Amino acid sequence: MGGTVNSRTFFAFGLNHKTAPVELREKLYIDEDEIPVFLDLLRPTLSECVVLSTCNRTEIYAVSESEDIDLAHYKNLLIKFKQADGIDDAHFFSLISCTATQQLFSVATSIDSRIVGDSQILRQLRSAYSIATEHGFTGKILNQLFQRAFKIGKQTYTQTSIHDGVVSASLAAVELAVEQFGSLRNKIALVVGAGEMAVQTAEALINRKVERLLITNRTRVHADAMRRRLQDNFGFDSEVVDFESFRNLLPHADIIVSSTGSDEPILFADDFARQTHPTLVIDIAVPRDVDESVGKCENVILKNIDDLNLVVGATHEKRLNDLPKVHEIIRQEMVDFLTWYYTLPLLPEYEKTGVKPSVEQTREVLSIKAFLVQNVDEIHDLYAQLKGNFDDDLASHFALVDRLQSMKQRAFTAGV
Numbered sequence: 001m002g003g004t005v006n007s008r009t010f011f012a013f014g015l016n017h018k019t020a021p022v023e024l025r026e027k028l029y030i031d032e033d034e035i036p037v038f039l040d041l042l043r044p045t046l047s048e049c050v051v052l053s054t055c056n057r058t059e060i061y062a063v064s065e066s067e068d069i070d071l072a073h074y075k076n077l078l079i080k081f082k083q084a085d086g087i088d089d090a091h092f093f094s095l096i097s098c099t100a101t102q103q104l105f106s107v108a109t110s111i112d113s114r115i116v117g118d119s120q121i122l123r124q125l126r127s128a129y130s131i132a133t134e135h136g137f138t139g140k141i142l143n144q145l146f147q148r149a150f151k152i153g154k155q156t157y158t159q160t161s162i163h164d165g166v167v168s169a170s171l172a173a174v175e176l177a178v179e180q181f182g183s184l185r186n187k188i189a190l191v192v193g194a195g196e197m198a199v200q201t202a203e204a205l206i207n208r209k210v211e212r213l214l215i216t217n218r219t220r221v222h223a224d225a226m227r228r229r230l231q232d233n234f235g236f237d238s239e240v241v242d243f244e245s246f247r248n249l250l251p252h253a254d255i256i257v258s259s260t261g262s263d264e265p266i267l268f269a270d271d272f273a274r275q276t277h278p279t280l281v282i283d284i285a286v287p288r289d290v291d292e293s294v295g296k297c298e299n300v301i302l303k304n305i306d307d308l309n310l311v312v313g314a315t316h317e318k319r320l321n322d323l324p325k326v327h328e329i330i331r332q333e334m335v336d337f338l339t340w341y342y343t344l345p346l347l348p349e350y351e352k353t354g355v356k357p358s359v360e361q362t363r364e365v366l367s368i369k370a371f372l373v374q375n376v377d378e379i380h381d382l383y384a385q386l387k388g389n390f391d392d393d394l395a396s397h398f399a400l401v402d403r404l405q406s407m408k409q410r411a412f413t414a415g416v
Contacts, residue, residue, distance in 0.1 A: 014059035027084035108149035170200035258289035
């Protein structure tokens with residue numbers, strides 16, 4: 001009976017920095033241009049879906065009209081789509097209802113980020129939601145859920161300190177540049193690479209009013225795409241330089257940030273032999289892009305990822321002190337959303353006709369809401385205990401729906 005009453009079931013699956021190393025996450029990264037294609041593959045079996053894919057996570061938030069959710073099918077679909085055979089199931093997470101809600105809220109508030117307080121994730125989440133909405137793949141449940149996620153994401157900025165200070169390597173790189181030069185208004189910056197960290201660095205440079213921004217990447221089309229993205233989002237016209245010739249511009253740059261996926265260094269001391277003014281070279285790549293010998297060059301200041309981690313870590317403890325506040329924000333929003341979510345399918349006639357509910361129906365709805373508010377922590381604990389066994393979580397979900405159905409059956413049949 002639970003399946004027929006609440007046929008729309010919210011669930012989530014994917015992998016992230018907590019479940020899989022970067023070499024696996026890279027294989028399942030879905031570019032923005034690919035997301036609509038992947039959504040079309042999911043459309044026949046799902047009624048709503050949002051795909052979030054960043055350097056740290058590929059997570060799918062979905063609504064099914066069926067109680068028979070075959071997670072293996074969706075995981076295999078993702079693996080096949082990215083031609084990434086060989087990824088073990090153990091690297092995926094699978095969540096239903098309550099824990100799926102908690103995961104999204106944790107992502108939106110950045111406490112699930114590699115660096116707590118990551119200022120980029122909320123923008124990335126909004127972009128993922130916008131893509132799904134533009135392609136007609138969000139509806140009543142995900143619209144409600146994501147709007148709540150955005151709301152509490154913003155709350156963490158106004159009500160907590162978890163975003164205070166530098167909270168990413170990209171932002172730390174730009175903060176080092178500000179420390180070195182003060183204002184960046186008359187500075188020329190060169191970003192080598194076009195991945196997520198390179199984009200974040202470029203965005204931070206633009207926000208700091210850098211005078212001129214040069215972009216280069218081994219694959220020109222990715223550099224062009226990055227330039228368009230910066231133009232669309234910030235109205236800033238950067239310049240793309242051919243990778244084969246970008247070294248000729250090193251003497252003109254004040255700030256050089258390198259973030260490529262190369263296995264070997266791409267910049268050496270000889271490349272900086274013509275530097276006539278102080279130049280800050282920041283290597284945020286792992287493995288490193290810049291050979292250690294560059295640090296001995298005249299007029300060159302070389303910083304690497306470890307130097308940036310010191311900048312990031314300086315405010316880490318202060319941010320963590322406000323984690324209890326964030327957890328409370330999430331808990332309260334979960335109570336509100338789950339109350340709405342579980343009550344929604346019990347009110348079909350009200351939605352369709354707009355007829356005012358009877359006294360009996362109103363009383364029963366209030367009792368259901370009271371039950372959910374009083375027991376949401378217990379419900380969540382139950383899911384948490386079962387976490388890792390999706391079939392058991394799904395069974396518990398429908399058992400709860402059955403209990404709610406029995407609570408209101410008499411009043412609804414009498415009042416309709």
